[in-house]
Amino acid sequence: MATTKPDDINVQEKDIHEKEPQTGSGSDSDADSQINVLRAAGIGIAEDDPTEPILTLRMWVIGIFFCIVVCGLNTLYTLRTPSLTISGSVVLLLAYPLGKLWEKIIPDWTVPLGAWSFSLNPGSFNTKEHTLIYIMSNLSIYVRLGADVLTEQQMFYGYKAGWGFQILITLTTFLIGFCLAGLFRSIVVVPKELIWPGVLSVTALTTTLHHISQDQVQSRYNTWKMSRYAFFTMVCCISFCWYWFPDFIFPALSTFNFPCWIKPKNKVVNQIFGMSSGMGLLPITFDWSQVSYVGSPLLIPSWAIINVAVSLVFWIWIVAVACYYTNVWYTGYLPFQSSKVFDNTGNVYKVKKIVNAASGYKLDVKKYLTYSPVYMPITYALNMFGLSFATLSSLLVWVALEKRHVMADACRRVPVLVMESLPGRSRAYSEDDRGDPDVPVWWYLICCIVALFMAIFAVEWWDVELRWYGVLLACLVALVFYPPLALVYATANLKINIDIFCRIVAGFVFEGKVLANIWFFDIGYITTIKGLYFAQDMKLAYYCHIPQRKLFLVQCVGMVVGTLSSLGVLNWALNHITGVCTTDAVNGFSCPFSRTHFNTSLIWGAIGPRRYFSNHIGYSALLYFFIIGAILPIPVYILGRRYPKSLWKKIHIPLFIGGLNYLPPATGMNYGSWAVVGLVFGVLIRNRLRGWWNKYNFVLSSAMDSSVGIAGVLIFLTIFFTGASKHFSWWGTEVHKNTCDFEGCTHLTVPKGHKFGV
Template sequence: MASTMDTIDPKEKDMNVQEKHIHEKKHHYEPNSDSDADSQIDILRAAGIGIAEDDPTEPILTLRMWVLGILFCIVICGLNTLYTLRTPSLTITGSVVLLLAYPLGRLWEKIVPDWTVPLGDLSFELNPGPFNTKEHTLIYVMSNLSIYVRLGADVLTEQQMFYGYKAGWGFQILITFSTFLIGFCLAGLFRAIVVVPKELIWPGVLSVTALTTTLHHVSQEQVQSRLVPTPNGCADSFEGSQVSYVGSPLLIPSWAILNVTVSLVFWIWIVAVACYYTNVWNTGYLPFQSSKVFDNTGDIYKVKTIVNAASGYKLDVKKYLAYSPVYMPVTYALNMFGLSFATLSALLVWVILEKRHVMADAFRRVPKLVVESLPRRSRAHSEDDRGDPDVPLWWYLVCCVLALFMAMFAVEWWDVDLRWYGVLLACVVALVFYPPLALVYATANLKINIDIFCRIVAGFVFEGKVLANIWFFDIGYITTIKGLYFAQDMKLAYYCHIPQRKLFLVQFVGMIVGTLSSLGVLNWALNHISGICTSAAVNGFTCPYSSTHFNTSLIWGAVGPRRYFSNQIGYSALLYFFIIGAVLPIPVHLLSRRYPNSLWKKIHIPLFIGGLNYLPPATGMNYGSWAVVGLTFGWLIRKRLHGWWSKYNFVLSSAMDSSVGIAGVVIFLTIYFTGASEHFSWWGTEVYKNTCDWKGCPNLSLPKGGKFGE
């Protein structure tokens, strides 16, 4: 990244490049490394990933940051909420905000007058000077909340459009903001375990540091020299939005991609195919993959036959027995249930075997953190490693109390079947699973689902109550996902030298703004888009994620785990996956200790079992193209062209995310939203509709009676 090399003798320059290349190969970026914590940060800085030295004179909480941050938070939260209702779904990532905020920040720097608004202690400057990295990062953090709000929007959509229960604005605001706060508190309470340790890299933030460094600290000549031609994309399966459907592959270590790829080959291409063509669980009468569930005629299950407003949103047992059991496609049953069961037990065993010392050390520090966070303690006793006042633990505890009150009031006042003790039980589940989930995400940049565990617990405690099931899932699982993103942003603040108290304020304001923006767009969409959440929806607004959640809540909420595992279909065999998940980490752990330099050290059982958590609605094509691109850059290019990889990989990831997001907005607003797409018809827009993947063709024809499984 230094420009001095351009002024020295060419021979000396080549020698320096070679020496640097050798140095980088010795100390390359490897999130799974056990090297010293401080040297990890030095390695990242040397690799050009943008972890620069601190400039304590830079202003942070400026008017410019607040205006641009709130503006982008409103727009991006709204658009991402809208896109989560659409097929194919598209996420506008924070990289888009990083790219668009930069020229706006520089424009503010150039044209806004340098005036001071005199308000005593609250005085501020309209133009605080050059647009800096810390302002830019906080704008990104505030808009990054858009990923969190869309998760809650899916559950609200499920309740209103699939179950027909409209709770109103009051419930929506309280439940959305409370789940925000619970996730926020999880990150804050466990930050000593998942944020502060410098050996936890959090690869997902590296594209942010790389792009901000490129924009703020690289000269125009260097930027032009960096814009070298990149490999061209191939056929539809390597289209940007499809490749990054499960996350940017350029940010995920190659060892993690390999674990997921082997999982795809073994569980989906071998096990699932074998089960399908041998008609295990009557799956041969259904599509190979779908996010829908079916009845015994092969049609999509008519849920309102057994659960509706007349039954109080509870299972009508007589109608259920007269209608049909719930049947699942093979990939749905195997991945969303069997592998999810195995993931739960594998995750807990893996933490005990691999991370018990880390957890024990962190918990031993808890009493000291509690004492230092008491309000009576002076600021000098509660500083972070840069001398800035740290966030007291009691701030997060106050947020916890507020969140619990709002959540319990919401579920009791609006009568969604989840009682106050259900909220507390869901929070206990989140507390237990959050640390191991965060440790995996901090090293592999991949999320693992525990949603099925939440569904099963709610299915036993609130049997037959679908609304209780979906909100137990929301509070027990979605809050942990929100907590992962909050912790990731806390790590980003450490990298960018942003005081944690200032980050706390920005995240809190962003939660309020993001909640209101998301709910405003959601209510507009559900009331104004024709045919929304149905197959007849305009512009693909079929609500794919809410549909998947709906099917799951139908099984565990309405039918319930007791009936589900005791019927004649044979789904009880999936319970053996709990044993499989608990056993697999043990031999891998022993072999990796016995042979520390072998491939056993790279096997990550929680990822091997739980890495396919986007499938369905993601497909093998999504995971296959993701793996090819990820391994090409993370293994082949990194190995053969390490200097190129260290300079361009993370910036390229951010650039790809930005281009996909911006292009998606432009295409949607100009072609789909205007109705122009209705006039586009050619071979490429129609050919896929003639495939069995699109039509959902089953392998077997129905028996003579028109029903199977009898």
């Protein structure tokens, strides 16, 4: 029998209960509450077995299989309308029966390999193998981001750089994100107070599927007698069957804005209750994919949900509404909510009218002055620009006020850690205190140097307009903003975007160069997103007792395999699908995301921020949001220090300003329903049915995510991809489309033959 040692969660819990007086269930300390959350997610309910095999042949075969398949399919589906994403929760669920099947049918033979040997079947399929399979396939989320940019360059700008550039630039963004996560690991991964809520559904599902400590879970929580496994199975089956209704049979259930059905042509009703182009003031939906559009609300802390909900009410339902109906920036002539930009006739802006494709999509100033300035809907202007600017400055001030000591300590420690981890040094430190040799900091530094070399070589060898100093500037942007973005994501499971900021910086530095704009965006923004996911997987590995060096190896292999799989599928699709990236493409392969990137890069690369903010529309006023964002954290911080037990300590300014970063294309309905569900479970059920919440909340989230993901894939392949959906139509599939909201009606109407604005 292998020896085991107590999980450090158990040690934390024991220390808390010995050192802190218990004041009742309603007033748990923050640390005690954190322990309860981790246990509810299946973390620390069983002792670790350090002898469990991890890097098994089974793990490598299943992991690489899912990495190839999921990376390839997600890359292919990103080219299609409607699009589809195979999430990590789907892989986590599907990998389990494959692992168990391997356990049952593959013989336990030992294969000699020189001085080493490995077993074909090392025994039971364990959670560590399962988790590493998930981590490897989770790279599929990252590859589609880069695939969109490569597609934009080749299909819309007509520059085919070839396999060499594609491999170098894709691996570069992977490695830079990987290095950011590794270098800042002591700040954003190691601290125990940073839970990373996004991994809780993963740990809950793995412990449920592997039947870990079911008896202990049952005795710990005084609630239903149904096991977590039975509960997961029941919810998963019900959710799988139900999702066919809002996704295919009765799509109106997805956007249940019945006031708009009653008054389909009433502008005011549709603008207030509309869920496509309106405010979404009645956020009713029966579609889990709509509720979880910004992430599962069952995983988000209630304080974070409240901050975002208040932000929705204040910025969108009060400020944006006031600006819209007073026609600020001529927004009254446009839909209240849209992710498109418009011209001065109220039509979608035709960017190709103002650029010359023969000259590399340079701006034709005469055509631009003759055609129209760019006009934005109020939610687009306010959230994508004003609040984005405020978020950037508030993040830096917030970190300086709240985390300055942590950042300063990390800056002092990193050089020491680098020196102490060099080969030949006597100390082999281990930050997780489990005796496993940690990943030396210099490993990440080497990866960083390699990434910079590849990036600079790629942009200088191929004519993509971005120069070596642009690569360094983009990396500097990522380096500055990664720590605060990761700290917010680690505590609230909400991503704050810096994409528009990267576009604007590139627009000033490389004015008129559209390709430089897209690759500055790729290196400055996409690397930070990848870095967040890498850090999240590092935290997941820590929770699952996976040694960091083994995780390092798996992530490196996954990067290479995922890159080759994604690029292989991408090149096949762009060269073999008839009419790809055009409106005449077969099976809807019109490249919607790349087309959106194309329009955005033309605006910021060709027109440029200098013209954009210096015109007479008044968009220069949005720059004042930088000042607003820098000021707001200061009084909140002072009042929080002065009144530590007041609500001021719960106000999170970066979330209050930047928590709506998915809007648009997300709507008030997405955020409203997300907030309602999150608060019902995170406050009402957690406080009144504590045992039920502890036992089932995270399992419920896993069941909903995985079942909807699998049902979505099946519906897509059998109904939409085959064209069968075109032959199915009734009132429930059309009623939400026959409304003013769906058509994008406006408050003010432009007379025929006239124009608005300047």
